[in-house]
Amino acid sequence: MNLRQQASAFAVHxxxxxxxxxALAPIILVIMNSFKERKAIFGAPLQLxxxxxxxxxxxxxxFGDSAIASYYINSxxxxxxxxxxxxxxxxxxAWALAEYKFRFNTFLAIFLAIGxxxxxxxxxxxxxxxIAQLNLINTLTALILVYVxxxxxxxxxxxxxxxxxxxxxxREAARCDGLSEYNIFFHIILPLLRPAxxxxxxxxxxxxxxDLWFPLLLAPARGKQTITLGIQQFLxxxxxxxxSVLSALATAIIPVLILYVIFSRxxxxxxxxxxxx
Amino acid sequence: MATxxxxxxxxxxxxxxxxxxxFFLAPAVIIYSVFSIYPLxxxxxxxxxxxxxxxxxxxxxLGNFVTLLTDTTWSVSxxxxxxxxxxxxxxxxxxxxxxxxxxxxxxxxxxxxxxxxYRTLIFMPTMLSVVxxxxxxxxxxxxxxxxxxxxxQAVGMGAFFAPLLGQESTALITVSLIxxxxxxxxxxxxxxxxxLAIPDELADAATVDGLTQFQTxxxxxxxxxxxxxxxxxxxxxxxxxxxxxxxxAMKGALAGPNFxxxxxxxxxxxxxxxxxxxxxxxxMGSTIATMMFLIILLGVMVYLFVxxxxxxxxxx
Numbered sequence: 001m002n003l004r005q006q007a008s009a010f011a012v013h014x015x016x017x018x019x020x021x022x023a024l025a026p027i028i029l030v031i032m033n034s035f036k037e038r039k040a041i042f043g044a045p046l047q048l049x050x051x052x053x054x055x056x057x058x059x060x061x062x063f064g065d066s067a068i069a070s071y072y073i074n075s076x077x078x079x080x081x082x083x084x085x086x087x088x089x090x091x092x093x094a095w096a097l098a099e100y101k102f103r104f105n106t107f108l109a110i111f112l113a114i115g116x117x118x119x120x121x122x123x124x125x126x127x128x129x130x131i132a133q134l135n136l137i138n139t140l141t142a143l144i145l146v147y148v149x150x151x152x153x154x155x156x157x158x159x160x161x162x163x164x165x166x167x168x169x170x171r172e173a174a175r176c177d178g179l180s181e182y183n184i185f186f187h188i189i190l191p192l193l194r195p196a197x198x199x200x201x202x203x204x205x206x207x208x209x210x211d212l213w214f215p216l217l218l219a220p221a222r223g224k225q226t227i228t229l230g231i232q233q234f235l236x237x238x239x240x241x242x243x244s245v246l247s248a249l250a251t252a253i254i255p256v257l258i259l260y261v262i263f264s265r266x267x268x269x270x271x272x273x274x275x276x277x
Numbered sequence: 278m279a280t281x282x283x284x285x286x287x288x289x290x291x292x293x294x295x296x297x298x299x300f301f302l303a304p305a306v307i308i309y310s311v312f313s314i315y316p317l318x319x320x321x322x323x324x325x326x327x328x329x330x331x332x333x334x335x336x337x338x339l340g341n342f343v344t345l346l347t348d349t350t351w352s353v354s355x356x357x358x359x360x361x362x363x364x365x366x367x368x369x370x371x372x373x374x375x376x377x378x379x380x381x382x383x384x385x386x387x388x389x390x391x392x393x394x395y396r397t398l399i400f401m402p403t404m405l406s407v408v409x410x411x412x413x414x415x416x417x418x419x420x421x422x423x424x425x426x427x428x429x430q431a432v433g434m435g436a437f438f439a440p441l442l443g444q445e446s447t448a449l450i451t452v453s454l455i456x457x458x459x460x461x462x463x464x465x466x467x468x469x470x471x472x473l474a475i476p477d478e479l480a481d482a483a484t485v486d487g488l489t490q491f492q493t494x495x496x497x498x499x500x501x502x503x504x505x506x507x508x509x510x511x512x513x514x515x516x517x518x519x520x521x522x523x524x525x526a527m528k529g530a531l532a533g534p535n536f537x538x539x540x541x542x543x544x545x546x547x548x549x550x551x552x553x554x555x556x557x558x559x560x561m562g563s564t565i566a567t568m569m570f571l572i573i574l575l576g577v578m579v580y581l582f583v584x585x586x587x588x589x590x591x592x593x
Binding site for chain 2: 008012013015016019020022026027029030041042045085088089092093096097100102108112114115117119120122124125126127129130145146148149150152153156181182185206209210211212213228231242245246249252253256257260264268
């Protein structure tokens with residue numbers, strides 16, 4: 001490598017490092033200061049917590065508010081339920097659209113595709129009335145139903161693409177062996193779809209976990225809040241208590257960061273394979 | 278009614294073929310129709326009705342839209358939100374997407390070390406909830422904590438410190454830039470993928486012809502990723518005109534100071550649910566939601582029929 005190339009490689013790394021620092025600094029700043037006592041938060045915000053400034057007082061208050069555990073349980077229930085039903089119903093529909101010929105096939109595919117581009121949020125006025133008529137206000141069921149409806153279009157789209165890559169011989173062989181169509185789907189196709197299902201699961205998980213709008217509209221009652229709404233309300237209440245605010249933010253950030261580190265490969269592979277073509 | 282295309286496969290009877298289709302399609306189609314398409318249509322429908330004092334609704338044609346666009350009780354806030362939303366969108370197009378393209382260009386350089394690490398770390402803020410990001414930046418910019426003041430002073434620009442979120446002139450730009458900071462990962466990843474799909478021979482040929490890496494990017498690669506840039510633009514448009522969470526988390530439903538950070542999403546929320554200043558109004562709420570729907574539809578149509586078509590014409 002000659003000097004010129006070395007210099008330009010150095011410049012590229014300098015730019016990327018600077019941007020990475022800009023992307024991470026606010027997050028690190030919050031996590032770092034959440035472990036410090038009040039005086040150190042204001043006196044030396046850019047320093048790491050040291051033995052003399054270390055304090056968990058903010059976390060005591062966050063976890064002392066017994067509701068935080070229920071926020072997490074609610075978020076896990078809603079996200080888990082949404083992922084399960086989106087994957088199940090989405091893959092079933094994708095299979096039928098990809099495999100069977102019937103009169104409304106193309107129409108149904110286009111009908112489902114509308115939901116990829118048009119945000120369901122715009123139907124909120126009628127949606128909230130519908131949920132009220134069904135007596136589902138302030139239930140996690142309402143959130144799961146809405147999120148499944150929201151995520152099915154993209155799931156069907158991605159899974160249909162994958163479905164096309166499964167060799168046709170496989171299905172024909174299974175049919176010759178006398179397997180029913182139901183068995184072919186559940187015992188042969190579904191296991192083969194696993195990588196695509198993982199991609200859809202990650203795509204579904206993040207917006208649902210982070211959403212504020214529908215929890216705010218459909219399930220704002222005490223005990224039913226998801227973590228995003230719960231933290232939002234907690235922050236509004238304790239806005240002057242910096243220890244608690246920083247700890248609450250860190251409490252919301254850290255689990256997502258851990259999940260992200262575990263799934264980032266899956267997610268970025270999904271983004272780089274399905275999104276542009 | 279049996280037609281050729283509906284005939285089952287392998288001697289399956291028509292009834293059991295329909296049962297099969299129903300089994301696989303019904304759950305997805307029913308949930309999607311009931312909880313997504315129906316509310317959308319019903320909302321558009323109810324924008325044609327006007328709420329009376331006694332709580333009943335009467336048909337009003339396009340009257341609500343006329344009120345929204347011309348009656349100063351509504352039109353002032355509507356056009357304000359509309360203008361702000363365009364500023365919000367233009368800042369994303371002008372700042373977020375160019376930065377995303379530049380980062381993607383750097384990440385796609387051959388023989389770059391730590392590529393995966395950079396990509397993963399820069400994408401990280403995109404993963405976090407907008408609420409969390411909003412509060413985090415609120416703390417950082419707060420004059421109480423003084424971090425931003427301290428940083429500005431460290432580089433000798435202490436005089437430029439201002440309560441950016443509290444001033445009418447800067448609140449919207451600040452909130453937009455925070456959103457840019459959070460979502461720059463999306464254009465970066467999508468453009469990066471498109472750049473990777475370009476065959477190496479093309480770049481090699483350009484190098485042999487004596488183009489620098491910079492020229493190769495601008496004159497060879499960039500024109501080839503225009504379809505991805507089109508996709509990024511329409512995604513930005515849809516997301517921006519549907520945005521709500523960040524403004525609500527940072528500035529509340531009133532989108533202060535003095536509605537200077539009000540966008541369509543917050544205006545819709547305030548109108549539908551009411552607030553300190555007004556009662557909730559489902560008719561006008563639906564009308565605003567329908568306007569948002571039409572704006573988003575227009576953006577998607579422009580993308581599908583103008584941008585995408587032109588790209589197809591030029592790409593071969």
